[in-house]
């Protein structure tokens with residue numbers, strides 16, 4: 001029988017540290033897209049009971065490492081971490097997207113300055129606090145960006161764009177680092 | 181140029197895709213006749229002034245928006261979710 005070897009989206013590309021900023025791949029577990037049938041209140045209650053995080057408002061996330069739910073677009077959220085409780089499917093569409101996204105973390109003083117070169121949204125702490133999330137673009141790639149803490153961001157793009165994401169971030173990291 | 185997405189907030193124009201006149205929301209009935217369908221598919225106003233357009237926030241939340249824009253000054257006076265506009269149209273008819 002053919003032996004298949006699992007390779008992560010950024011395998012062989014990361015980690016990279018340039019200056020004070022480190023880019024690394026994140027193994028966050030399962031990724032599940034959730035879209036409520038109508039109102040999200042029933043789905044939110046089921047989500048809280050099963051995974052300890054509620055339905056997030058637009059541009060916000062709930063929960064924590066191992067059970068996080070981030071707003072992921074109009075009437076859509078992404079459950080990150082656990083295998084989804086099948087009871088959720090009574091209240092919304094539940095779609096496994098675990099293999100569809102490249103997930104990286106950008107951390108260290110200056111991480112926000114790196115993204116300022118690539119992302120048309122203000123991600124500084126004054127405007128974008130811990131737990132805030134946005135759907136936006138990194139260069140020309142549609143992305144999801146979530147602030148996990150000061151100088152600590154989680155960035156997601158389609159898996160097929162993992163190489164481009166690393167290339168663009170690496171260039172911006174080098175530019176920021178060269179300014180000292 | 182920036183557009184205030186009702187879901188995401190004020191965002192750069194590069195996150196948006198432009199579709200055309202918001203008249204696309206007023207789809208005629210299947211039996212409305214050739215003139216109505218010809219008008220719907222092919223004929224557009226070209227105003228120097230305020231116009232309603234469909235934009236999609238494809239680099240953001242993904243929502244379709246009805247944007248009221250002045251074609252002379254480029255001033256945007258209103259942005260609404262196309263979903264809400266269409267729902268109001270249904271209610272009114």
Ligand SMILES: [Zn+2]
Nearest residue numbers: 185188237241
């Ligand atoms: Zn939006």
